[in-house]
Structure formats: structure tokens, C-alpha cells
Amino acid sequence: MGAPVLLASEVSKRFGPVKALDKVEFHLDPGEVHALLGINGAGKSTFIKILSGIVQKDSGTITVAGQEVHFRAPEDAIRAGIATVQQHPELVPDMTGYENIFLGRETHGRGMLGRVDQRGLIARAAALLQRFAVPIDLSRTVAQMSAVEREAVAILQALAADDIRVLILDEPTSTLTDVERDDLFRLMNILRDQGISMIYITHQLEEVFEIADSFSVFRGGRCVARMSIDDARAQGVSLATMMLGEAMGEVFPPKAAPGTAGEVILSVRGLSSGLDFADVQFDVRQGEILGVFGLVGSGCDELAKAIFGAQPAERGQILVNGEEVMPGSPRDALAAGIFLVPGDRRTEGLALTRTALFNIPLANLGRASGKGWVLRRRRIREDAQRMTAQVALHPPSLTIPASGYSGGNQQKIVLAKGLYAEADVYIFVEPTVGVDIGARAKIYALIRELAQSAAVIVMSSDCDEVHGIADRTLALHKGRQVEPAMGTFSRDQLLMGGIMGGAHP
């Protein structure tokens, strides 16, 4: 394998009283895909920021190909051959793929008053594609591209700088479908063949065995383990246990005992909406969790929004407690007792600049004002305190803005908001996206707790999640419902149903 391309030794970083990194030891070999694992707060994102020049280390040494480096700005890192693709790469929608790739480098260093050589850009893009044989049409605008194509554009943009040796990919699969993820992995293999080393961050542990050659685990600001995948396979180690530092209990809470489900609360009858989904039909009872598995683009998100009135359906019926309600807006849906925990909690779920106290009562201002007009401020505070305790918000403060919390804790605030809304039906869309493995079990337990008194639907593109949490499951494939033939799906049947559209391969 030769000398490591990147070597970090005794790297430490402190934010005020918080020790984010404590003498981290790390190395990366040439041409390997190396997974970086750890729960939120373990220090892996700080470490990545140091490697990409966004944050400066307090002490320790970093060498690239044997040369010690000091990064004061992102440009320094790129010059040393380390490029980073952010979790949500920023691209200009109306520009073509190659215009985005060479954005800021159009003029060969002659600055912004240099002339743009459009033909030269196309030639450079062709040369790049020749080196990394990515099958992509770069003459289309980014707005016309799929999520994985955008990721490819972002990766090519990172590689367009000279002599990039190390590529850091920050959770690149979080917005991709399974099929697109496989495309991305093929792309990563192409890069590996070209001798590019990759540091790959993910929360999806099964991906590690699929794509990585080796991995490191961060915990409490230290790099606690480094292993090759072959060794890990041979020893049968549990990645989750290594990340948490203790054996992880069962992630999913026990399912409801058969026959304990109560009355039907929500009935969906022949619900259709344009090209998004058609003839969806199901019941959910009090006390049970219905799981809906669907890939991105399957219509899951649109179905959830249709039941919640945010994107009204065209045909069909929605009944709550036997009464027909066809919500034309979230307001109608909430009045009918339906609450949505949206997949994109940062834009759809929370006022990020405001506290939990502000966010929690928002979906039920009627309760907050005791059915009147004037807010009952003491009651709101007491309720909010109780609910943040119930969802185990950490830190359990009512004065920190929501933006100051981790993904898992932001989701807990949305859950507390749902509790306050006192709905009969709770719909969760991608409930654990961006939530680390430590907080996941708590979220699942809370979902199960909600199902005691309400009907719950969990929609997700994570098949194991749907299968693990739900009492009954169905799959959505290209807007069509795939029902189990024998009453319930096995995990593999569910997966096939969602990917292929049929329960039987």
C-alpha cells in the first residue's frame, strides 16, 4: 500500500470549554475508500472541517504525502490536494453542468475581469470526463439533473482543481435513492481506480461494508478504532457498538401485541393525485403503526402531504373516525386531528431561530389560548416543559434556539409540537434522516408511545426502518400501492415491493 497519503497525529481542537478533538490519530492510504463513523458530537465533523481548512487545529500535525501542512483557509487544503464535497453541495441551477464544474475557474486565474472561454470550458470538461469515465451529459442545466447527477457534478467540481489526491464526501447518500446510491458507488469505484483516496462519512452503516475498504470510528473526540473491512468482517464486529461505546440494545421497540389495535381512525379510499400516486387505499387503527416503504420519487412524500392537505389530492376519500374530511390545507387537516412530522424538518417543521417554547404550541394555538384569543402563557410553559421532558430533549432548555440543537433533538422538538397538537393521526416522513444512531432508538420509542392512543403512519425510504417499527407494512412503487399477498410482508418482500413494484421477484 505504501506510505499513507494523509496522516494526522495528536490533532486537538477545543471550542471554549468543549474539547471537540482530543489527540486524534488518523491515516489514509492511497487509493482507499475510508469510512468515517461516529455519532453526532463524536468529533468527526470537526475533524473533517480541519482537513478541509474551514477550522484550524489547536495542536498536532497533519502531513499530506509526507509533507507537513498548515491549513488556514479552504484554498490551502485544495492546494495540498484535499477537496471536500459538502453534504448539500451548492450549485447554480440555471447553469450547465460544466459551467458549474468550472465556476470560479473560467479564466485560468485571470480573475473576474478575464474573458470566459466557453469552448475551452467544454474541452476541459471533456478532458475531465475522459479521466473519470462518468456517463453524464454536462451540457444540461443543473436544474434539469437528478440528485445523483448533481452529486456527480459536485464531485467533478471538487476534482477539477489540480492534483487532487484526497476527496472527502460528507454524507453523499442522504438524499439519494437506493438505485442512485449504487450509481454513486460505481462512480466512487472509478475514482478509486484513478488513485483518488476518499474519506466517506455516512450514517448508513450497511453502506460501509458495501463500498469502504477500511473505516475509523470517532467517539468522544478521539479516534477509537481503525480497521480494514476484511478484518471487521472476519471478526464480526458491530459498528454500532463501536460508535456508542457499549452494546446497543434493540433499536426498535416491541411491536403491538396482535389483536390489541383499537378502532379504525384513519381510512384512505382510492386517493389519487395526478402522476404522483393513484388509488391508494388503507386503514390505520388506534394503537398500531402502519409502515409505508417507498423510494424517493415513489410518491410517499406527496401522499403524506395530500393526507395532510398541504398538496391536496384530486380524487378519493379521507376519513377520520368515520367522518369524511378532505383537507384543503394543513389547517383543515389539523382541525380533523391529523399531524404531519415532515421529512424536511428544518424548512417544514421548525422556526429555527426560535426556542422550543415558541415552536411547541404553534400547531395548536387553540389549545395555547384555551379556545379563546389570549394566550395562556403559564400553561404553555408548563406544557412545553412537560413535553420536552417526555421527549428527552437535550439540553432540556426552553431558551435555546432550535438551530442550536442536533438533528435528533430538532426532531424531538417537532415531536413535542406533535404531542401538543393532540392529534388522532400522526404521519411521519423519514423520521430519522440526519438523526444519529444514538438518538434513533429514542425517536422510535416515542413513535411507539404515540401509537398507544393514536394511529401512526411511518413513511420512509429506509426499508429496515419501516420493517422494524411498523406493525403492518405496505410499499409504494411509482405511485402505486403494493399490498402483501399473505397479510404481511417479510423484509425482503417489502424491499422488492418498493423497488420492483411486486412482492415476488
Add this chain to the structure above:
Amino acid sequence: MSMSLSGPAQPAPQRKRSFARIITNLWLLAALVAMTLAISQQRPQLLDPGNIATVLRSFSIMVIMVLGLTWVIASGKIDVSFMQVAALANMTCAALLQQGWGWGAAIAAAIALGLVVGLVNGGLVARMKLPPLIVTIATAGMCASAAAALGKGTVIRIADPGPLRGLLETTLFGAVPVIVLPVLGLCLLAWYAQERLAMGRYIYAMAQNEAAVVAVGVPVGRIVVLLFALSGASAALAGVLLAANLSSGQPTIGGAYLINGLTVVLLGGMMVHVGKPNILGSVTATLFLGVLFSGAALLGLPDYQRQIIQGALLLTGLAVATGAARMHAHRRKGN
């Protein structure tokens, strides 16, 4: 096992698209010609050489006024101080001439002042991350105040007509003031910068996704400062031209230009690159507005009715642009 990064190829209806493009590119020009013909049917005086010269004269000044503004708005920011910068430059020029300065020095000082105001605007927006509207409202107020203070609240007369007067008054073929030539030259230069230089590309990219432009290391802050500085300088140049044109410094001259300038830039943003303010669009829209106003005056409409027409024009244009953008977004989502 083939990779399927690219989606299914979309055979674009090329011919139809290019025809549609010509329509969107040039409809304002067609509207300008149609309006000119319609008004000249009623009032042939519209096409008198003297009237054409008057229209082109104010056209030249107005184009200079909105040259920098066009890019500021194209980059997704706003500058509402340009007309007061023009007023300040106008008064500064007149006051310095009154003090016995020469025209050259007075012009230089006035433009330098506009540049400084632009730099302050740009600096506060780019470095302090303040909202551009608030910053430019405040600097506009200060400029207006300073402009009035220079003349103690009244007009300053200019005795010496100066060299610019010649550019404004001398006409080619009796209908085209000489000033039009350098102004159009400047526009061509700006058009070249906008279409061919990296800077032009960054301006439009910033409006769409500033973070993406920052992420690739483009000095976005410096561009913002530059755009506001250009806006200040070009408005100041317009103010100087106004001083020459009116032979006086008028402290309240700015008021009328705010709405004119914004109308021109936004109306112009609906041609050539739809939804994106651009130099060619601004030039065409300025001429359009100039002919419209001249025609309205010939038809005997009072000032306030022109103001109402203009406001309605601005709102209509805005509504059309917003509607088009919405349809565009809708179609895109349908894909």
C-alpha cells in the same frame, strides 16, 4: 451493468424553442416600434428631429443612471440610493462651479463622491451583511440631505455651459445628440462585460445561489462592493450630465428617477434573458419609456397621469414576470 447517471434524453423542440426565444428576446423592441408608430399617427410631431433629439438626450442621461443599477438588481440586491446620488453629484458639480472650480475638476469630484457613496453601500452590504434596502434607504436620505444643504435648500445656477453642454446640444443630422455615441459605446462595453467576462457570469450566479459562488472561492464580497460602486459612479455621472443639461444644480431632482429607474430595469429584465435584468434590456426599456412619456406629453396628458401609467406599467410588467417565472417553475417540477 450500465450506469444511468443521465436521465432519459429529452429531445428538445429546437425550432419551436428558438422561435419562442426570438419573441421573448425582442418583444419589447417590437412594442417600442408599434407604440412609436401608433403615437406618430396621432401626433406626427413625435418624429420631428427636434423632438427626437429631446427624447434621445434624456434617454442618454437615463441610461447612464441605470447602467450600474441594472447589475445590482441582476445580482439579487437592490439600490434605492441611485437617484439621490445623482442629485448629490448634480449639486456638488454646481456648487463647485460656483466656487470657481473648472468643469473638469467639478466633474471628477462629483463622480468621486458618487463612487464613495457606492463603496459605502457595497461595503456595508458585503462586509457587515446588512440588508441592502435599509442601507441604501439610509444613504439615500443622507445624500438628499447633503444635496439640499449644498444649496441651502435652493437651486444653484451654472453660468458657464461647459464642455458637456456641447455634447448634449450638438446634433448629428439634426436629430441625434452627440452624447448618444459615447453612451452607447459605454453600453456596448458593459454588454461585453456582462456576456463574455467571468464577472457577468458571477453576477447572475449570485442571484440564484450566492453560497455556490462563495463555495468555489469567487470573491463575492468584492463583486458586491464593485457593483454598488459602479451604481454610485454611474448615477453620479448622470447627475453631472443633468447639471450640464439644466445649467443648474437641482436638489430635488432625484425624486422622479426612483420609479423610472426601477421600471426601466425590471421591464428590461423581461427581454433578452427573461427574468434577469440586463444591459440591452435596460437600454431598450429606457427608450420605450422615453417615447411613451414624450408621446403622453404630446397627447396632453398631465404629469400625474404619466406617473399613474408608469406605476401601472411597472406593476403589469412585474405581474407578467412573476407569472412567467411561476409557470417556468411549474413546468420544471412537472419534468
Add this chain to the structure above:
Amino acid sequence: MSGRFILSRGAGRVVAFAAMVLALGAAFTLAEPRFLSNANLAGIARHMAANGLAALGLTFVVIVRRFDLSLAGVAAFTAMTMGAVIAAGLPLWVAVLVGLAVGVGLGLVSGLAISRFGMPDIVTTIGVGSICAGLAFLYTGGRSIFQNFFQSGITDLNDARLLGLGVSLWFLLGIYGLAWFVMHRTRTGAAFYATGENPVAAYYSGIPTRRYVTLAFVACAVCTVLAVLLILAESGNAETNKGANLMMPAYAGVFLGAAIMGGTSVLASFAGILLITMLLDGFALMGVPYYYSDGVVSLILLGGVVLFSDAARGWLAGLLVLLPAKAPATQGEKRG
């Protein structure tokens, strides 16, 4: 920041505001003893009433994260409208109702264009304002309207006193009190703020956000009409340039107040407009020419937003680091 010497952030801001009022009052009194005279204080109260109402209207719009630049145009048109109604010999209350109705209508036009049709706020309101400024000439072609003003009793709004204070001040306090109650103690206020903070999340919480954006523009126009009413009462005639001087103080008041108090709110706007009005009146008393006033207000506005901006706070924090040998806590670290 470790706040050992600071009581709390909110209290610190109130103290800072009080200090500014006292310093300003003291400075003006030193320069011109008449500043504390009854006549001048009454004048401040009167001017503050009109400015304060305009600022309050703007506050609603700024809370839903929009701007309204039609203030001056709306003021001009409604001033002439109310003047025309009064001149026609109709009772004052009819004039006020007509004015309010016109205001509601104009607010609806801007509000619906912006919230329903997604038109950009700044340019839309500039357009509406321009049309209004033109429409103000409809009645008389631009001549002043003064007929029947005295008989209609409108001037009483300016002259009458209650418990030793001018009626207009009571009017202002009453409306601010009402606005404070609605915005900070009722579900309507919570919905307004939620709409401004994150409209999508608010919509998903069942709040009809478009309605609140529209409502903000309507409230702004209505407050402008009320401000205009006080101006008509003070001057005893209606002119097309009435209200031209409302916009700058309103913007300065709202943003200066928000800067001092750490966020846009009814009380912040009140604080801001108090400072602005003291300044304007103080300068007028000292005989500073009228054309300086806009400049001074602008300077204060800019100074306020610069001093209290995040960037400035960052620099100040940077300076503080140099003094004690204690590292500041880094903001923005993820918790949990």
C-alpha cells in the same frame, strides 16, 4: 458570553435604551433649555403620534419579513381623499371611514399581490406608491384642500387635551397598547411571528400564512391613514405632499428600535420612534434647517443597524477577548 456583570440580555437592552433617552434629552437641554418646556414636550408628543403610527404599521410588515415602500404614496392619496370628503361638507367620521376604507383597499392590493401572486415586495409597493402619488392629484390637480376643515372639528384632534396630555398622544398610546397586546399576548400575534420566522413551517402548523402577510400590509396602510389623520388635524389642510416625511422616521424608528431591543416588536418600534422624534424635534428647536433632518435620521438609522449588527457584535466580542484572559464560548456549536 459569560454574563457575570450583566443582569440579563433583555434588562441590559432596556437600560441601554433609557440611557440613550436620558443622554439625548440632557444634551438637547444643555444646548437649548427650551427643550424641556411644556410647549416643546407637547410638540414632541404630537409629532411622535404621527410618526409612531406610521412606524407601527411598518412594524407589522417587517415582522412578516417584508418591506413596504408605498407609505408616502398611500399617505398622499388618503390625505387628499379625506380632505375631499371633508371639503364636500360631509361629517368628519365619514371622512375617516372613507380614508380607512381606501387604506384597507390599498393594503389589500399590495398584500394580495405579494402573498397570493408572489410578486416581490419592494418593487410592488414602490409601484403601488407611485400610482397613489399620482392619484392624489385627481381631486384638485394638486391644489391644497382646506374648505370646511375648521368646521368639521378635525383640528380638535390636535388641540384637545385629556388629563393634561394631548389627545393625539392618548390615541397613540391606546393603539400601541392594543397592538402590543395583539402581537405579544394573543394567538394572532404568535401566528404573525411564526409567519415571519419560517412561513413554510408556519403553514405546516396550520397557520394561514398568506392571510397574515396580507393582513400585515392592510394594518400598515390603516396605521398610515391614522397617521395622516393626525397630520391633517395639525396642519388644518390637505396637500399632496402630506406624509412625504413619514417614511424615513418610520423606517429609522423600526430598525433602530429592533437594533436596540434585539428584534422587531411593538415596544421596540415605540422605543425607536421616541428617540427619532426627540432628535428631529431637538434639531428643529435648535434651528437646524429642515433639509438636515432626513440626513440625521438616515445617519441614525445606519448607525443603529451597523452598531447592533451581528458583524459588529463579532468585532466587539473580538475586542473583549483581548481584555480578560478568558476564551469566549464559541457560538453555533451543535449541542446534543
